[in-house]
Amino acid sequence: MAAVTKLCKADDNNEKCHNEATAMCHHCSRDLCLDHIIKHAQLLDANNHAILKDYFSILTDLSSKIESLLISTDILNDPFVKIKQWGIEAHHQIDEIIEKKCQEIEMKIEDYRQIFNAIRTEQLDKITRYKQKIADLFRETQIANKAISNLERSIKHIQNDLNIFNEHKIEVTSNRPLIHSINIRMHVDNWKPSNCCSSSSSSTSSSVSSIIHQLEFRLKYVRLSGIVTCHYILVEVNGTIGDLIDKFIAIQEKTLMIKQKRDSFLAVEANQYRVRQRFQNDIQLKSIFNKIDQLILYETPFELNINNLQQYCLILCRFQNGLPWDIQFGLPILLQVPRFQCRGRNVIDALNKTLKTCFPLLIDDKNNIHYEVKIVSNDHQMNEATLLDLWADKIIDDYLLMADNETLIVNLINNNEILLNDQTTRLARLDGTLKTTEKRRKSRK
Ligand SMILES: [Zn+2]
Numbered sequence: 001m002a003a004v005t006k007l008c009k010a011d012d013n014n015e016k017c018h019n020e021a022t023a024m025c026h027h028c029s030r031d032l033c034l035d036h037i038i039k040h041a042q043l044l045d046a047n048n049h050a051i052l053k054d055y056f057s058i059l060t061d062l063s064s065k066i067e068s069l070l071i072s073t074d075i076l077n078d079p080f081v082k083i084k085q086w087g088i089e090a091h092h093q094i095d096e097i098i099e100k101k102c103q104e105i106e107m108k109i110e111d112y113r114q115i116f117n118a119i120r121t122e123q124l125d126k127i128t129r130y131k132q133k134i135a136d137l138f139r140e141t142q143i144a145n146k147a148i149s150n151l152e153r154s155i156k157h158i159q160n161d162l163n164i165f166n167e168h169k170i171e172v173t174s175n176r177p178l179i180h181s182i183n184i185r186m187h188v189d190n191w192k193p194s195n196c197c198s199s200s201s202s203s204t205s206s207s208v209s210s211i212i213h214q215l216e217f218r219l220k221y222v223r224l225s226g227i228v229t230c231h232y233i234l235v236e237v238n239g240t241i242g243d244l245i246d247k248f249i250a251i252q253e254k255t256l257m258i259k260q261k262r263d264s265f266l267a268v269e270a271n272q273y274r275v276r277q278r279f280q281n282d283i284q285l286k287s288i289f290n291k292i293d294q295l296i297l298y299e300t301p302f303e304l305n306i307n308n309l310q311q312y313c314l315i316l317c318r319f320q321n322g323l324p325w326d327i328q329f330g331l332p333i334l335l336q337v338p339r340f341q342c343r344g345r346n347v348i349d350a351l352n353k354t355l356k357t358c359f360p361l362l363i364d365d366k367n368n369i370h371y372e373v374k375i376v377s378n379d380h381q382m383n384e385a386t387l388l389d390l391w392a393d394k395i396i397d398d399y400l401l402m403a404d405n406e407t408l409i410v411n412l413i414n415n416n417e418i419l420l421n422d423q424t425t426r427l428a429r430l431d432g433t434l435k436t437t438e439k440r441r442k443s444r445k
């Protein structure tokens, strides 16, 4: 079979080439003759060279820009300016307080002067009276012993009363902690430290611990009452989650006089929608610094020791839909249920208790609320939700072995919205997989 002859597709200034095409250019998919393919290749080469030259000069520009970068005055000067400014304002405020308190002291002194004078006048009156008494006694022919002893007692009284002035004082006490507090904080949240130093060829790349000595963590603390507070905790760079909790406890103790134990806290990474991971106390802080979503510290309903953890387990759950006024909780909440022989009823009770705590006035008729639950985790999402009432009397121990990154998603459903019969047909395990035995059992029905 004879080869089909193709003509060269090149046209120089609208002048068509009549040579036979010898090859196709992979760049523009045109058939070209030998002459033109060489010319075309030279042209492309020249273009590429020009582009590379451009890139080279862009990189040169960037490198001189980066080399000439200096630490900004925002960092070098502003903190000093700010702290001096703060100092001036704080001094000013303190001066104002001193002035006000001096006026108070003067008023107190004025009040005291009245009291002091009253006491003094009273004592002087007594002395005048006793002197008069003595003058009277001088004139009498017989002086009764009783009169002498009465006088002696009265004089003793006056002598003793002189001491009461020593016990008077106007006290100046300062409250702790001082009203004025100031913190220095470094924000490098967009810096992701490279932790692969050994594989990196650059000698200047550094790990977190060789650069900074302390890590600052922003954490949210969730009380059992549902109250959430935000805290900044400074910890040694080689510290652990446990150290961070200890630091938090120390601060709480200093400011609120509350003594807590490390075992009464659960640290997790979470966002509004779910828990990403639970942290053991021995997790190195530098391995999570600036890498996690939000650090949440939960106050736990029991101490997390082996004994308690054999009896109870903690589930993190998120209310999704159906809360009054369509409220969305800011964070997942903690539920406590029995570890063994746990029934659906126990989870329902724990959910009721939580809602009662958070909405004491709105959630009164517990029988009217039903819970639809499903579990989500990092890697899988369970699509089928299960009505918890169907599991009320069933032992659900198997489903409580939730992984550290799993969250129980809860929807509230009103009484009139549910049809129990429909639910049974789409009954699924809490962990999302439908057991084959269950399927078989159903098909036999
Ligand atoms: Zn081409």
Ligand SMILES: [Zn+2]
Residues within 6 Å of the ligand: 008, 009, 010, 017, 018, 019, 032, 033, 034, 035, 036
């Ligand atoms: Zn040609």
